[in-house]
Amino acid sequence: MDVKRMRAELAADPALGTGNLLTTLITRGEGLDDPALTFDTPVDDHPPWQPMSLNELEHRVTARAAELHRLGIRPRDPVAVYVRAAADQALCFLALARIGAVPALINGNLGSGLAAEYIRKRLASPVVITDAAHRQALRDEGLASQSMVDVATLGAGDPRLAPPPFQHHPDDPVVITHSSGTTGLPKAVAHSHHSLFAAVRHRLTLPKAAALDRMLVILPPGHAAMVIALSVALCNHVELALCSRQNGAYVLDVIEKWRPISVLGFSATWSDLAGVDLATRDLSSVQAWWNTGDCAHEPHIRHLVGAGRRYVMTSEGVTQKAGSVFIDGLGSSEMGHSQFFITHTPDTDRYRRCIGRPHVYTDAVVYDDEARELPAGQVGQLGIKAPTLSLGYWNDSELTYRTRRNGYFLTGDLVFRNEAGYFFHVDRLVDAVDIGDGNWVYTALAEERVLAACPEVLECTVVAVGEPGEVRTVILLTLHDGGEPEPDLVAKVAAALEPPVAATVAGVLTAGDGVLPFGATGKVRKALLRDRLLSGELLGTAAAVVR
Structure with missing residues (x-):
């Protein structure tokens, strides 16, 4: 066809x-008997992993x-x-x-x-x-x-x-x-x-897109991104496999079994894969990783692009090279689709929570609290105007209109843009804390800094609370292979942070099993951690105190 x-x-x-x-x-009647959709569980009398x-x-x-x-x-x-x-x-x-x-x-x-x-x-x-x-x-x-x-x-x-x-x-x-x-x-x-x-x-x-064929979707299947991926695959006449689980070990088994060219998922799965030596697995089929939802962390991206292969145009024509491509995109259910994109390969170095430039259908602004547009370099709330935006919140017109200003949807993200038009994500609005004197604890940015500076850290979660006259920040670390922290780890963590942020740190903890509360999509529920920090539980009994 x-x-x-x-x-x-x-x-x-x-x-x-x-x-x-x-x-x-x-109704169009084209390619109706070609392989289209594969599931990892049986459907009626149709066995798993057999394409429909x-x-x-x-x-x-x-x-x-x-x-x-x-x-x-x-x-x-x-x-x-x-x-x-x-x-x-x-x-x-x-x-x-x-x-x-x-x-x-x-x-x-x-x-x-x-x-x-x-x-x-x-x-x-x-x-x-x-x-x-x-x-x-x-x-x-x-x-x-x-x-x-x-x-x-x-x-x-x-x-x-x-x-x-x-x-x-x-x-x-x-x-x-x-x-x-x-x-x-x-x-x-x-x-x-x-x-x-x-x-x-x-x-x-x-x-x-060259790497669009044979897509493996490891997103939570009830998410809007699954519906979008289904539409993308059907419209482009490419084979699609949908997974019911997103944990790293299962995903690697599926990649080796189904041999996808592109893999679409959330940052929680990439974090899970960061603790695996990918050289021990056969990921040679993968040309591209597609991320949506929260933007991914630099060490996790670098880990993935070292695996697989990609095709590049040279003076001698198209050549295959070792290492894959990672396409990062910030999105949410309300945005309807990722609104930004940036492409990483083993040869690129634009990180530090850079989410790239907006798609051509996206009008992105950075607002202050009064919905006044901010210039380049200043952190503010991200506003989006795009044809992809949702209708609003079902049965909640009040919240729908509270999140709209001047025709833009306020995403709840804190960002800034540079003079070249690249946007950088620093935190979610609900997670950031004002220290005073123009300084803030941006928890997502702090996590990025710690991960980049401390290769022994597999995952990092930062939570902060502001109380009258005091801001307290706690940093929870998951170490590679569950190892014990080195004596200089606390100093390395502090050095990775901006001095005003480091001064608020009340504890650096190792996050053992059951300490981090996760939501349905694999995100850490920071609101619960803040409650535990305020109650004293987090610094008292919930984790092993490093400092």
Whole structure:
């Protein structure tokens, strides 16, 4: 098939969007029997790791749409999807979108207590699609009155009884995803038919990326980035594999088994891989690592680009070189897609939390607290205006409008830009603490500095609290191989920090098992650590004190 022609025609189709992509491709009738989508768990009678064609995918999606319609699901009904397997998340999304309902995808790693509260308060959804692992847990949390649909039964629907595909308007809500929940109850983020497809459409107008083929997605399958990756793969006629787990050991096994060319994930997985000697694993198929969500740390990026291979243009033509490419991009559920990009190879050296330049569809500003634009070099809040932005927060118009100023979405990130137009990320607004005299503890920037200066440190988490007349900062370190800290480690950590920040350090701790509280996406829940620091627990009993 002529993929170049297909991509151009899809980009020019004004009706195409996230909600009708599969049905549009089926109607076009091209490449329907080619391998398209692979799951790591069985689907009905289809075994794991055996690719599905578009025809097979359409059959299974239509069967699920028919069963959901038989159960009374109708257009614009919000339906919670709380399952573990990537296959169940993807197929439920496609089936619900086909009938015009609004799937609310919930990370299967989210604790049942938070999930139940999220369903009640954020979604107010009367229907929950769930699996055996989560069903009883939700009932134990008081959701017995909800209509529970067993995801394992949906494949038994009769595709012939499915209603006609829903005709989406560009602004129709097409999926609800949620924030990471590191500060408390996750927020429900609503995406539209066109907004979640805007960046995909833009990519279709550009030459197809050389490393786009054979994509492995190791993102949490309930995340908006999974939906985007699914759209990217289907539009570009490339094979895609979706993983249900994101831990490093599993990911490495999958890479060796499935042989992807590109791997898409979050920074938490790259951190997990940082403790593995990649030379002992066969990663020769990988040409590119794609990161979204939080920007990645320099040592973790350098670790990954040392593996795999890449192709470069030379005076003698295209040549294969050792080492891969890492494409970093800052994004969030609310942004709908990463808004910045920067490419790293073994030969590049633009780090120090540089997130690159904005995409051409992105208008990025740096605001002070009064929404006045700041000049280059000054830290402020990141504001984004882009066609990818979500509709807002489901059932929470107040929060939706509180995060909008002057037509821009305030992301909650603190950044600055330089004169060349590159942006640098220093922290999340909720995690930074004002020291006074123009100085701040930027916890993410401090982590970056420590990791870069202390190669024996595998991971670093910095938390700070401000109390009347005092700022206290605690640094928690995970060492390579779980080793004991060297005598000069505290001095090295202090030297890596700016002097005003180093003066606030109340303790440098080794983070043993169970000390760091992680959220569903693998992020450290700093809000809980701040509570423990204020209560005295963190410096008292929760970790081994180095200083």
